[in-house]
Amino acid sequence: NDLSDTKLDYSVYVRERDTVLVTWHTGRDVDFARGVARHRDMPDSKKFSVALAKAEHDQRTLLQPRAGVALLREHTKLLNDLSPYCDVLPTTVDAYTRHNRYEEAQQGIDRSRAAGKSLLNGFPPVNHGVSGCEQLVDSVSKPIQVRHGTPDARLMAEITLASGFSSFEGGGISYNIPYSKNVPLSRSIRHWQYCDRLVGLYEAEGVSINREPFGPLTGTLVPPFISHTVALLEGLLALRQGVRCITLGYGQAGNLAQDVAAMRSLRRLAHHYFALFGYGDYALSTVFHQWMGGFPENEAKAYSVIALGAAAAKFGGATKIIVKTPHEASGVPTMEANRAGLQATEQMINMVSDQGYLATNEIDQEVALIEREVHSVMARVIQLGQGNLARGVVLAFEAGVVDIPFAPATVNAGLMTPVRDNNGAIRIFDQGNIPLPDDVIALHRDKVAERATAEGRSASFSMVVDDVRAISASRLVGRPN
Numbered sequence: 001n002d003l004s005d006t007k008l009d010y011s012v013y014v015r016e017r018d019t020v021l022v023t024w025h026t027g028r029d030v031d032f033a034r035g036v037a038r039h040r041d042m043p044d045s046k047k048f049s050v051a052l053a054k055a056e057h058d059q060r061t062l063l064q065p066r067a068g069v070a071l072l073r074e075h076t077k078l079l080n081d082l083s084p085y086c087d088v089l090p091t092t093v094d095a096y097t098r099h100n101r102y103e104e105a106q107q108g109i110d111r112s113r114a115a116g117k118s119l120l121n122g123f124p125p126v127n128h129g130v131s132g133c134e135q136l137v138d139s140v141s142k143p144i145q146v147r148h149g150t151p152d153a154r155l156m157a158e159i160t161l162a163s164g165f166s167s168f169e170g171g172g173i174s175y176n177i178p179y180s181k182n183v184p185l186s187r188s189i190r191h192w193q194y195c196d197r198l199v200g201l202y203e204a205e206g207v208s209i210n211r212e213p214f215g216p217l218t219g220t221l222v223p224p225f226i227s228h229t230v231a232l233l234e235g236l237l238a239l240r241q242g243v244r245c246i247t248l249g250y251g252q253a254g255n256l257a258q259d260v261a262a263m264r265s266l267r268r269l270a271h272h273y274f275a276l277f278g279y280g281d282y283a284l285s286t287v288f289h290q291w292m293g294g295f296p297e298n299e300a301k302a303y304s305v306i307a308l309g310a311a312a313a314k315f316g317g318a319t320k321i322i323v324k325t326p327h328e329a330s331g332v333p334t335m336e337a338n339r340a341g342l343q344a345t346e347q348m349i350n351m352v353s354d355q356g357y358l359a360t361n362e363i364d365q366e367v368a369l370i371e372r373e374v375h376s377v378m379a380r381v382i383q384l385g386q387g388n389l390a391r392g393v394v395l396a397f398e399a400g401v402v403d404i405p406f407a408p409a410t411v412n413a414g415l416m417t418p419v420r421d422n423n424g425a426i427r428i429f430d431q432g433n434i435p436l437p438d439d440v441i442a443l444h445r446d447k448v449a450e451r452a453t454a455e456g457r458s459a460s461f462s463m464v465v466d467d468v469r470a471i472s473a474s475r476l477v478g479r480p481n
């Protein structure tokens with residue numbers, strides 16, 4: 001693959017933009033200079049970069065729901081109904097748009113209008129175009145972010161950023177591996193270099209747009225060191241294109257010590273690797289996603305999962321938390337369910353924020369372990385790249401050096417198998433081709449063996465299956481019945 005990881009040449013970007021903007025008729029309304037002016041004229045209260053910087057300074061944790069419905073008026077109303085209960089706003093994008101299927105998104109809009117309710121599982125920003133997105137941005141009072149799952153988000157980025165969205169989620173790895181089946185990694189990484197280069201152009205005009213790689217990945221038993229490695233790689237690729245405001249993320253796994261350690265190590269590792277690659281002038285923040293796996297149907301039990309995540313995020317020092325709802329097991333939440341998830345989260349975060357810094361040996365050991373694991377994998381990715389990190393990423397996935405559990409993408413080796421240990425922390429059951437020091441592998445093996453002894457069964461894939469279902473079945477560890 002001819003992937004380079006140097007800053008995309010402006011003339012290359014401009015030529016490519018002409019091909020991008022014609023892929024749907026709304027692309028012709030994209031006007032970069034108008035977008036820059038809109039961002040400049042925007043009050044600080046509506047800028048994601050300002051909200052994140054303030055939260056970092058004040059050591060607050062920003063609350064953000066996910067939310068997206070088909071039609072502009074209803075989506076605007078939904079966000080304004082949720083706005084009093086959160087700090088920053090989402091716009092969760094529908095599944096058709098995520099795969100550039102704008103024709104079907106349009107049909108979804110038309111059918112939703114006819115039906116008088118949303119028949120899409122999110123908001124379709126490309127179809128609503130610059131004018132619709134501008135109206136949305138002008139109708140809300142808080143910073144607003146595009147949240148999606150799009151391997152090729154180039155047109156969506158042009159339209160939403162020009163309209164005044166000041167944050168954009170995703171990345172060439174994190175929106176490929178969990179979200180697509182046959183998209184070559186070199187293609188999605190290249191498309192996201194375009195998106196990051198566009199953010200770099202806004203930065204060059206003094207407009208800081210926040211970029212947030214998608215931390216949780218498949219959200220199913222992902223060991224912290226694996227999702228951290230992807231987050232760090234996407235952060236570095238973004239910095240290379242001129243991005244300066246970066247939020248790195250992590251999805252709740254369930255064991256409190258491990259989740260707190262994951263958030264603390266993520267921040268430390270970001271500073272380490274950004275400095276290692278020569279960057280100093282960036283604004284870093286972290287985001288914690290409440291449990292992304294299967295939820296209990298029972299709403300009272302769902303609140304426990306939400307609350308445990310809120311506690312982990314706050315003890316972990318997260319700058320932002322993505323909030324789940326008691327409707328998680330059933331589908332797109334109502335406004336009321338979303339509000340309830342936000343209020344349960346706020347209560348827990350407030351109760352934890354009055355407490356001191358949680359320091360335990362277990363957390364410290366998990367931080368040290370995660371950092372050693374990340375260094376081991378990152379060293380191999382960098383070595384494979386031989387000075388070209390983007391190329392290193394592609395080769396690392398081909399070799400199974402980076403390997404994400406339960407991923408649909410064929411570019412993912414799928415040789416590594418995770419499993420919970422006796423305390424519910426995510427460990428390695430089969431390391432596949434992931435390079436880790438022998439003593440680290442031995443530690444994982446011992447932890448899994450501990451559980452096998454406690455459960456009176458040998459460690460096997462049935463433990464993994466039990467773990468995938470555990471939280472929906474009101475447990476953390478999938479115990480034999």
Ligand SMILES: CC[C@H]1O[C@@H](n2cnc3c(N)ncnc32)[C@H](O)[C@@H]1O
Nearest residue numbers: 066067068069092121122328332333
């Ligand atoms: C990343 C996957 C998660 O995003 C959430 N989600 C997806 N679409 C919507 C939506 N339209 N409104 C609210 N939440 C949503 C839901 O919690 C899902 O598990």
